[in-house]
Amino acid sequence: MFKQLIPIALIAVCTPALAAEPMVVQVKRLSLDTALKIAQGSIAACREKGIQIGVTVVDRDGTVQVTLRDTIAAPITVPISEQKARTAVNFNAATSAMKDRANSPIGRIDGLVMSAGGVPILVGGSALAGGVGVSGAPAGETDEECALAGVAKVQEDLDLAM
Template identity: 35%
Template sequence: MALHAGFCASIMAVPALAQENDAFVTFQVLKPEYAQRAAVAAMESCREAGYQVGVMVVDRFGIPQAYVRDRYAGLHVFETARRKAWTAVSFRTDTLSLGELTAPGEMMAGIRELSEPLALGGGLVIEASGSIVAGIGVSGAPGPDLDADCAQAGIDAIMDDIAF
């Protein structure tokens, strides 16, 4: 229940990015070079574990920035990696948690009826200074928890560069 309350609060929260009377907002996004590094690191992490995956990094608005696919990864990995990354930034939560929150019978199950979200583990938000700067999605490992582990390895590969 605490997870549900925290998720609802994070969806409803509006970031305080500008002065109330200012006509502009300021935000940060991950540079493409770092998006590519995170994607490659996630793919290599999965490869070392014996998994062939595709990895997509999207900006904070869900627009693709980088994509890599290992040589034997399945055809489906492009779409599923993209949708996982998009879902993570759109709902501001990891997709493994979203899967639990939107399970059949749960209050937020209707999210699964939308065309774009993919409530399947492997999508994570990338944050810097408390702000979402990107999302990463991994698809192709033999389980969504393993996809999530590889996505985390991608984030870890750039964390020293983006933590400030």
């Protein structure tokens, strides 16, 4: 009889822990309009500096929502901006913070770019909503400035949406 009670006792002990886990997780996503505003804000910021860029906004999973290439930006700016955005989302960090890892095994994974120009899009300062990547400026730091300017166009509205 004692052997029969052991499984019942284990179930009783484990059930509360399992019940505490939600069966469904709600995820906030950027709307298309918000992603487009970020991309347009990034292009506008770089145009003010006289620079033509490519910009990509991805959702929290790294799936492209918006890609824009300014009129005379080089075609290569599109795939680089996408890779920067995807890298920022995967590591939840600005790609400029990862430049020391660029020559490491993780930095050599196809599809990742660990040079400045990619930033995560955060809601409420911590909830990852997506990422934006910019490519085309003479320096990655300028790419990052333009990406941050694009996010700044919607940051207050994003924080209020939390």
